[in-house]
Every structure is written in C-alpha cells, then in structure tokens.
Amino acid sequence: MMASMVANGSRDGQSLVLKGVDPETCMIVFKNHWAQVVKILEKHDPLRSTSSLSVINLSSGSSGSPRFGPIPGDEASAVQNYVEHMLFLLIEEESGQAGAMGPILEFVVMENVMERLFVWSLRREFTDDMKLEQLKMYEMLVGQAHQPLLHHKPILRPLMMLLSSCSGTTAPRVEAELVLLLNQLCCVLAKDTSILELFFHTSEDQGATNFLIFSLLIPFIHREGTVGQQARDALLLIMSLSAENERVAKHIAENTFFCPVLATGLSGLYSSLPTKLEVPNEEWHCLHREDWLRMPSLVQFLNSLEFCNAVIQVAHPDIRDQLVGYIYNGFLVPVLAPALHKLTLEEVMTTTAYLELFLRSVSEPALLQTFLSFILLHQHENVHILDTLVSRINTPFQLGTVSLALFRTLIGLYCEDVMLQLVLRYLIPCNHMMLSQRRVVRERDCYSVSAAKILALTPSCCSPDHSPPPLRQLESILFSKGAETPNTASTKEETETFLVEDDGSGNSCTIGSEIYLDVSYLHYLYDARLSISSCIRACHVWSALYDGEDPPPEKYQPGVLEEPGLKSRQTQMALRKVPQPVVPRPRPCPPPNAEPASVSQLELEWDDSYDAGPMQIAEAPEESKPPLPPSAEPPMHIQEMRKTAIMLVKGSYIEENEFQDDVMVYDLVAKKDARDVERVRLNSSGAKSEEAQPGPAEVSLKNGLNLTLPTPLMADNKSSSDTKAKSQTDCNSNLQNTAPADDLLAQYEELLRTLDSEAAGKLVKTDAEMKKPVTPAEEEEEEMDFTSFTVETPEKLPHSPFGTKLSSGSAGRSQSVPFTGPFVSVLLSRMENMLSNSLHVNLLLTGILAQLAAYPQPLLRSFLLNTNLVFQPTVRSLYQVLATIKHQIEDLAATGKDFPKLITAAQHWLLARETSVMEADTSSSRQSNQGEVGRILKSSPPPLPKAISLDRTEVFATVLFTEFLKELAAIAQEHSILSYIPMEE
C-alpha cells in the first residue's frame, strides 16, 4: 500500500537505488507500469472513456458503494503496487531544462494519470481508508517531488476533487491527514504565489467554494491538539499571503466566514471556561502560567486568542479590521461584558482574572486596542466597564485584589489612552492645584527636596540602625571612588592620598565617606532608573506631553464621552430600589463606643482627616467656631451625620460615593462580621462556640450582585484594632473642624432636599443602617419619599448656599470642583488602610503607585511626587496619605510594647522570602515571563516565625511602608535627572 510505504520510510532506500538509474530507463519503467494499470482500469470501466469525471457524481461516490460490480482484490493490489512504483519515479524525477517538465511528469499530465487513478479509487469502495490513502499519496507528492507539480491542472484538479470529497469527513484519522495535506499546500502556496491563481480557477471549474483549501481549514480553527495547530499554522500562511494579495484578502473578507467563525469561536470557547476558579490562597491575584496550564479549556481559549493575535498581525488590513470588529461585537460586548457583571462575587472575580490574562496574552496593537476600547469606552447597562472595574478595587475580598492586578497590567501597557482615562484627564485642567502652582508642574526638583521629605516619613521604629544585622544595611558608601580595594584601612589611606594629591587648595572631593548610609537604597535607585527610562522610551509615541501646557488646561473638554452614560446611570440608580442587606445581627447591641464609627468609616473614607485643615473651614465659613474639646462628644449618630454633611459641603465626594455603591455593601458586611467575630472571640475565651461561625452573609447589591460568603473569610481581612485607632483620629479631626450639631443638622436637612434622590437616598440609608435597627416600614417610607421628589427638587438648588458645589453631575464637578478621578481616589483610600491590608494587597498597591510614579508626564509626576506643590484643600495627595500612615504607625509603636520585636521578625521573614524568591527566580531562569510573578507569590515562602502571624497586617505594612518610602524617594530622585535629559540622548 502506498500508505505503508510512506510509513515505513522504505522510500529512502529506493531513492538511493534510483540515483544511478538514467532517466530514460525510468521513463520506460513508468510507462510499462502505467500500461498494466490501464489494463486493469479499463477492464472495469464499462464506458471505456479516458476521462469519465464528468459523469461521476462525487457526492454519491463518497457514499462508497461499488457501482460496476466488485473489483477482485488481487487486481486492486496490483494497481496499488504499480502506482507505488510510479509515484516514486515521479517524485524522484528532476525537472527538465529551463524548468520544463520532466518526461514522466509530461506523461502524467498528457495521460491524465492522477485523475484516472482518482476515479478508480472512487469506483472502488470510497471508504475512509481509501481517502486516507489518496491523501497520503498527494501529501507525499506535494511534499517531496523535485519539480513543481501543482501548476498542472491534470494534477491539481483531482487533488481538489479529493479535497472537496473529504470536506464533510468526521473520521479523526482522515481529518488529521487532510489538515496535514492542506498545511503542506499552504506552505507551497506561501513559497510560490503563482499557484494561487490556479487554486482559485480550479475551484471555479469545480463550482465549489472559491478557495477550497481555505474553506476546508476553517472548521479546524478552534480544534485542540496537533490538528488544530497545523490548521492554524496553515491559515496563518494564507493570512500573510492576503497581506500582499488583494484578491485573497477580498475573498476572505467578503466570501468566507473566517472572521465571524474566529470571533464567535472565542465566545464558544469562553463559555466552556470554568465560571468559578478555585483560588489556591488569599494571596492569589492573577492567573499564572502554572495555573492556566492546568486548565485545558483555558489553554484552548488562549490558543485561539493567540491565533487571532497572529492573524491580526499578518493579515491584510481589511481582514484585520473585520476580525477586530467581530471580536468586539461578537465576543467582548455580548459575552465578556455580561460575564463581568455576573451574579456572584466569585464569578465576577473569575472573569476579571480572565480579562487580565487576556490583556497579558495579546500583543498586537490592533487587538489590544480592541480590548482597551472595550474596557475604556463600552457601557454595559449604561455604566462604563472602566467605572465598574475601578469601583471594584475597593472591595475587601479577593475581587479587590484581582482588580488591583488587572489595573497593574493596564498601567504596565504604557498606553496613553488608558492613562488618559484613568488619571490624566482629571489632572489636565489643573484644578487640583492652586492656580499659582501651575508653573511648578514642570519644575525640576534639583536638590532632591521631595525625596528628602518622603524619606523623612520613615517611622522611627524602622530606622535602619535600629535593626540588628543582617537587616541593617548601613555601610559607608564611598561616593568618591579612589579606592579599588575593599579593605577598610587601605580605603581610608587611599582616600587621603587622593585628597593630598588634590592640589592642596582645600577642595574636598569626598561625599559622605564618614556617614553610614542605607545601602539598600542603591537598589531602589537602580530599579527606579530602569523603570523610569523604559517608561520614558515607551511614552515617545504619546500625543502630548501632559505638562500642564500641552494639552492646555483651558481647552480640555471634560469627559464628553462618558456624559450620557453617567446621566442615565444616575437616573437608573435613583429609581432602583436598593434592598437592605441581610446581615446577621449582633446579639447584644454594641455599647456606644468608637466601634460603630469604625464601621461607617470605610464608606466615608473619602473624607480625609489629613486635609481637614483651615482651608476646609474656609469653605464653610459659618461653621468656623473654636473646636470642641473631645469630652463634649455628641452622640455617635450625630457625629456621623455631621461627617456626611461635611462631605457634601465639600462637594467633591459625591461621585466617588456612586462608585462606592457595591463597595459600601461589601464593606459593611465585612466590617460587621469582623466585629461579630471579634467580639465572640473575646467573649468565648478559648472555648469555640457556635457563634463564632455566623451563617453566610447574603447581600444583594444594587447591580443585582448576590454574594454568599462564609463569614470567617471576611473577618480575616480586617483587624479591628487599627481601624479603631484610625476612627478615633478621624473623629477627633472631625470635631476640630465642625460646628455644633444642630446647625449642621439643619443644613443636612436642606441638603437632602436639594440633592438628587440618588445620592440622598443612599446617604440616609447608610446612616439609617448604621445608627439604629431600621424597620422595613421605615425604610420603605424613606425610599418612597426620595423617589417622589426626584424630578422637581433640582430647581430649588439656587437657594442652597452651596449652590454649584452640590450639582452631582460629573460635568459640573470636573469643571469646578477639584477631583483627581475615581482611580486615584480609590487607590489612595486603599493605601490609607495600609495597616489593615494584607501583605499582598499592599504589595500590589505600592507596586501600582510606584509604577504610576515612574511615568515621566509632569502632571502625573508632580501630583504624586512633588511635595512642594500646593494642592486644593479638598484634593488628597499621596504624600498626605503617607503622612497619615506614618502617624498611625508612630501611635502603634508608642502603645505596643512588642512592636519593635515584631517589626524585626517581619523584616527577617520578608528578607528570607525575598531570598527564596530570588533563588526560585534564578533556578528556573525565566522560562516564561508570566510565570515569574507567579513564582514570587507562589514559591513556598519560608515558615513564619512563631512570634508573628500574617494577621498582624500592621506589622508587615509598617515594614513595607518604610521600603515603599525608599522606592518613591528613589523614583523622585531619578526623575530629577532622567526626565530632563533631552530625548536624543
């Protein structure tokens, strides 16, 4: 059998034999064989026509019943034998002079050998075996012949007929062979495009689809395994062909379902992905290579995505645009958008992780652009995907962590559009700083003033010389590099000699030789240099400098794109009834101490105690009275209301609260349960009571998100001690800046009336939730109330003393009220909670902030790093947040006796962790880029010392905080030299 010959590889031996044989002998042998074959063929051909194809019905042929009586087995195998030899002769024949056909080939063409053989195989039973045989025969011919064969119709035609007869095949063996042959044909096509025309023409004769090999490949696009891979490779060859050949491009774009199949295939594959991922641990935040390699369905999806990426890379622009359009409208919008808004927290988290992985997998700009414009501009149920994603950063659960990872990836793209929507558009108007400060934006920090201010925030308990070796990395760095020897004594000597030889004019050229310095800071400088310079290089392609002049602040049109969406979203939300979360009630009512305040702290944390300075009082002049002594604290609910009212008076946090909707509920649940668990833990000293496991909290969110979570998990997220501490500071700052309660209450009432019902309704609800157990009736009453005056109330606005500030639409706000955008706000507010964040959340947060700070755009750089810039009082800066954290740490260190010991333990552990990570890193010498981070978080960290548990988040956060300060300072310093070097350098 021909097939067996190929498989046995006996051909090699034969070809050796043939080498010495002269062409004429070969020709004679060939003709002889053919004569024998013809004899048998004609014996079984009643019509005795040489070319009988026209009368053969292919479709019935493939059904495979012998029509002219059975053919004896010996005759069949005789034909096989002859053909076998003939094929070898054909393959081995060299082409004639000047590319002319060799004599055997000429004979094959003249006698229409291939076609007659095909008809012969049709006449016999056209089984899968037969197809397989024929396919292999052609595969051998195409792959191994010494002269081009496909140019000749008598060879091409039967090949095309064979192919089309295989089109409906389902047998895996035939499929595999078919795809292999198609792949080979595509290789030939790619090398010799002149055949392309023939392929089109032959198909036309055939009356079948125009470009048969292409159409045959399409069903295998999403196939897994070798077959799929070969098919995709073959298609890619055709795609790159299309880039140069208009006709192919046009055909594919207009006459085939290639693009829709590809795009909808993504949707299909996506639907088979697990909707909930099993998360290995709390640290997990994105899908690493090791993760998805274990998920076949995800591997398959990524293969197809990678294929789309490759097609877009090589194909003709028409195909590219079409495919990108189908991916947007056929996958992203109808599949991914709803998936991002699924019902449960786990599902949403899973989708977010998928999206993050997809963004990392896609490299082709056009495809990346499709994904990005989906994220930045698409609205799902009138809410921008971006807004939704940003709001989720603040969820205390894994969703928040995964969202952080997503944004880290987004920021790492160095994409102007992303940065514009996330941050820059809010900074362009320069509203966030005092008018006089605009020129400072471009100023360079020549003398590292900002770095010094940032480093000055280092908590006293973390000063490097407080820690024992090896943690202490204080060494004398000799900036003056006279010495080559590391030996201390000789170093000094040489320095001195260096100074002596220095012309004696008293010019000391040594820097800091006698001061012990933090050596680890050098690493930060080095890393900062790398990250800033690569960022600068990447941003070369950006359209503007973002330096406070280009684009000009006055010209900026605030958010034209998102306007309609926001408005309709507001009305929608106003009309929607927010169901009351069902939370397991605390058994005894908590005593009215600071704890309730800490609960509501989270959703109000936009209110920044730090910037509640004199400027704020100036905003509400009628309230500016001497601060009350802390002893005269009004009841808690009054304090809360007051705080809320301040927020409204300041006017800047309305939209942020909108973003917070989901988040608020998450937080409330988490907080309450954390408290419950805490209390139970305290009460039931030692004995594990059943109360420790309250039932799963079920919460309905405004967007229909139902989450069911085991409570202990949420409780783990927060340590209540520091929130308590924090709340106290906040309360104090509140008191200092607010007026007597009644005054404010009156204002508050007024505000409620003048605000649109959405904001108001929410506020009341939050308050109600917090202050007193609300009966359903009461609540409904309130809600009714608010919806009833939704429409009319805004007209009353002029009466309000706070007039413009209160318009909650983002258009009004972005023009008048300083606002640095939801993304920055949410990052800073999570940062502010640093002490209660888990270690990995803080790693992500500081990583994102550090990367933002590495961007060279003066607007961004000055906002994050310039400590001299004077901001509007309502704008919170990174520096302020850092200062707040420092104070919290100092308080902790002052009260906790074992704090220094814990810090040391944490430092040791982090150091060991770092070492193990670096070892893992070098041992598996970066096989994959995506795996690296995975290893860092996964490579089993060293066992924690007994002295400290990871629950002591404040301890780890303190260590991390100190390191983050160095990182930021180093970035600031490197900016002062890198960002100003002319671009040509």
Added chain:
Amino acid sequence: MNLNPFWSMSANTSRKQRSDNEEQSGHEQRASPARLSFGKKQLPPIPKNAAPVTKPASTGTPAQSANGTHASYGPFYLEYSLLAEFTLVIKQKLPGIYVQPSYKSALMWFGVIFIRHGLYQDGVFKFTVYIPDNYPDGECPKLVFDIPVFHPLVDPVSGELDVRRAFTKWRRNHNHIWQVLMYARTIFYKINTTEPLNPEAAVLYEKDVHLFKSKVVDSVKLCNSHLFDQPKIDDPYAISFSPWNPAVHEEAKERMFTYKRRPEDHHKGTQVSGLSWVKPGSTQPFSKDDSPPQS
C-alpha cells in the same frame, strides 16, 4: 595652529556601554509588567550594582554613625543634585565647552573650552571645576585652569578664575553650574579689568593693548603646546588630548558621525512598548483616525 579636535575620552565609551546595557534590560519589563512591584520592597540582601565602592561598616557600632542620628540620605541628595546639574549643562549645549565629572567624585568636573574668535582665538583651555561639598548651600564652585591663562580675571599662579564676582552669593534654584561655565567662556570675549586677579594683565589691557595681545598670543601658544600633556589629575575620566592617530581615532570619529543618525533607527527597533491612539490635540481616547470603529 592646527589642532586636531579629536581627543580621546576613554571614559566615554565605557559609560555609553553601560547605559546600553541598562536599556536592554529595560525592554524586558513590558513582557512582565507585574515584575516591578515585587522583589524590591523586600530588603534585598546584596547590592546588585556596585557602582559606588562600599566598605563594610566598622564592627557593630551603628549608634555612633552620623552622630547618633539614624541613617542619613544626605550624600544621595548631593550626588543627585550634582547629576541634575550635569544634565542641565548637557541641555544648555554651551558652545565650545565640554565637561565631564570625574570618576572619583561628582564634586570635581573636568572641562575644556575652545575659543573660536576674538583675542583668545584658537585657545584650548583645560580646567577643573570644584564644587563645595555642602552644595547647593555653600559658596559658588571654583573653576581652575590647568595652565594659568594670561587674563585679568585669572590668578597667574593658581590659574583660578575669579568666579565669585559674578556669583556674589550662590543661590540654590537660581544659580547653576552651567552659568559658571558660561561665565568662563564670556571672559575671553568680553574683557573686564576691574579688581583683577592678574593686575599686570589688567594694566596692560588698559595701557598697551598691543603688548597685551602679544602676551595673550604667547599664553595661548603655551597652553596649546601643553595640550598633549598627561592630565594634571590622575583620573579615568580626565580629559586628555593626543595627536591624531588614525588607528585609534578614525574609528571613534566614524562612530561619532554615525551615532547622529542612529536615534531614528533606534526608535523603530524599540517601538515595542508604548501605545497611543490619541489624536494630537485631542484629549479623547481612540480619537486617532486609524483607530478602526468598533461598532
């Protein structure tokens, strides 16, 4: 005087190589954007780049370091202030002036100034800039010519230029080192004789310009005859001149000229990272014309 303008700055090449390496390693970052956030804040044990020489801390007495205060970053600030000054100098593109911080210390810069016309035409004067270690809060930097040029404002013995008259008080943020360099250039074109450091030169300029001129020509000749001398201060980054030697300099010259053309190619090759679909002048994402419409 026929001078060859090519001198070997041996240090230059090695520097460039280093920055090239840095660039290369920078490229890998995009592939794993996440990397940035890790591996840093975790107290790395051993310094990776040993650029500044470090010596081990003397045994176990950290308390005495820096008078009992905790670790100081002051030297880092100073080093970066000086680097910032140097980038400012580069940015100014001062005509005929070349400077290079020394290898040993950022507080000492080597320089050379080419005078292209006027009384001091064809003069090539090497100098050294000394910056006080309490920069920028100290006095103004010193500028000392290797060979005392015959000039009213140059000390005939030490070669020091009277810089202080131009910068009576050194003010941070207002005064920069490039201004000192600029000043050093100006004195050769616009001669000032008040309160001279070299009274002889001042008097001659006022009374006998011809003699002054001939003295200047002699001084210029003297300086240029010492051009190929070993640098006064032994430092790898010191500026040294050598006669034209095709074997050494031709290749360097070649590279200097080809380097100019490189940036464009450079950008094409490394265009991997950044993305933008914002139309210039617009503040809307995906406003560029070539962004295909999505729906």
